[in-house]
Amino acid sequence: MESQRKIFVEKVGVRTEKMGYSPLAGRIIGALLLAEPPYMTFDSLCEYLNASKSSISTNLQFLMHDGSGMVEYFTLPGDRKRYFKISIDNWVKHIKEIPKEFQQSKDLLEEILSYRKSNMLDNEFSTNIEELLSFYEFMLEKLPTLIEEWEERRKKNN
Amino acid sequence: MESQRKIFVEKVGVRTEKMGYSPLAGRIIGALLLAEPPYMTFDSLCEYLNASKSSISTNLQFLMHDGSGMVEYFTLPGDRKRYFKISIDNWVKHIKEIPKEFQQSKDLLEEILSYRKSNMLDNEFSTNIEELLSFYEFMLEKLPTLIEEWEERRKKNN
DNA sequence: TTATTAGTTCTGTTAATAACGAACTAATCG
DNA sequence: CGATTAGTTCGTTATTAACAGAACTAATAA
Numbered sequence: 001m002e003s004q005r006k007i008f009v010e011k012v013g014v015r016t017e018k019m020g021y022s023p024l025a026g027r028i029i030g031a032l033l034l035a036e037p038p039y040m041t042f043d044s045l046c047e048y049l050n051a052s053k054s055s056i057s058t059n060l061q062f063l064m065h066d067g068s069g070m071v072e073y074f075t076l077p078g079d080r081k082r083y084f085k086i087s088i089d090n091w092v093k094h095i096k097e098i099p100k101e102f103q104q105s106k107d108l109l110e111e112i113l114s115y116r117k118s119n120m121l122d123n124e125f126s127t128n129i130e131e132l133l134s135f136y137e138f139m140l141e142k143l144p145t146l147i148e149e150w151e152e153r154r155k156k157n158n
Numbered sequence: 159m160e161s162q163r164k165i166f167v168e169k170v171g172v173r174t175e176k177m178g179y180s181p182l183a184g185r186i187i188g189a190l191l192l193a194e195p196p197y198m199t200f201d202s203l204c205e206y207l208n209a210s211k212s213s214i215s216t217n218l219q220f221l222m223h224d225g226s227g228m229v230e231y232f233t234l235p236g237d238r239k240r241y242f243k244i245s246i247d248n249w250v251k252h253i254k255e256i257p258k259e260f261q262q263s264k265d266l267l268e269e270i271l272s273y274r275k276s277n278m279l280d281n282e283f284s285t286n287i288e289e290l291l292s293f294y295e296f297m298l299e300k301l302p303t304l305i306e307e308w309e310e311r312r313k314k315n316n
Numbered sequence: 317t318t319a320t321t322a323g324t325t326c327t328g329t330t331a332a333t334a335a336c337g338a339a340c341t342a343a344t345c346g
Numbered sequence: 347c348g349a350t351t352a353g354t355t356c357g358t359t360a361t362t363a364a365c366a367g368a369a370c371t372a373a374t375a376a
Binding site: 001004005008011012015018020033034036037038086088091092095098101104105108111112115116119120121122124125128129131132134135138139142146149150153154 | 162163166169170173176178191192194195196244246249250253256259262263266269270273274277278279280282283286287289290292293296297300304307308311312
Binding site for chain 2: 351352353354355356
């Protein structure tokens with residue numbers, strides 16, 4: 001059913017917006033996830049999403065280069081259209097980078113903590129920050145191993 | 159050094175904005191993380207951040223209730239000021255809810271996958287989606303245990 | 317070599333968010 | 347009871363982000 005599909009596209013859009021993307025970027029992801037065959041041309045995206053060429057262009061650029069690389073395209077010989085599709089590989093790569101976010105929070109908290117320790121009387125609050133820090137550290141220690149573990153499983157099952 | 163502190167406040171602000179908060183909300187977190195003693199009154203926040211009462215009020219409400227609960231306040235007998243401070247406990251609680259985000263992505267992908275399977279010819283792309291899904295599933299299986307493991311360590315070290 | 321296609325880039329408009337200020341409320345103090 | 351304090355709410359303004367439209371570019375095709 002065609003309307004069911006559009007509902008999915010919007011749902012995916014809303015989810016994707018929570019990753020910090022624009023509404024249209026979200027809908028592009030949605031459209032590509034639900035496309036049959038699983039790719040779309042520039043024009044079909046414009047038409048299907050009722051969006052201007054400029055917006056589609058900008059957002060595709062973002063999704064391919066600046067953002068996560070979740071979208072990529074392939075070409076066919078003797079055809080200058082680009083066929084845009086989801087790159088599941090890059091999607092996975094992107095999720096796997098969550099620890100980097102943790103790392104940045106951790107680094108900043110560490111800086112703050114050392115500032116507090118050398119400039120302030122208070123001790124109890126610093127202890128609390130240390131606890132939070134220990135959580136980040138723990139996660140940063142464990143997550144990479146966990147991800148590797150999944151990679152192993154993945155290889156086996158192929 | 160007082161200027162060093164303000165730089166930290168802004169840095170924290172930028173980081174916090176990436177969690178989807180407003181710039182001012184970010185700066186409030188920053189100010190409270192660097193405050194000595196580690197709490198501030200409503201007025202001192204206004205003054206220190208050069209922000210209006212209304213903005214401080216709105217953002218404190220958000221940080222206390224709608225958002226993560228990363229800020230809370232305490233009172234003192236015979237003093238009607240509120241003393242706002244970071245709640246490290248709620249901060250940790252908030253981070254621990256990352257799996258919920260994973261869950262929602264996973265659920266949506268599952269819906270899409272079952273839609274694709276029953277309505278579309280294509281098979282290869284669905285297989286790719288399944289791989290992505292398996293990553294979410296794996297993480298959702300492992301993360302809670304990991305978090306528990308940290309809780310155990312935490313109790314021991316106290 | 318001109319016309320068409322496929323997309324990009326630039327500029328303007330609209331819509332959404334963030335922040336402000338002034339008026340308000342509820343509590344306390346003199 | 348005013349007067350003051352501590353914060354909230356509401357209507358407005360300013361900033362930012364999203365999108366559109368038209369002009370542009372690079373490549374192919376006739």
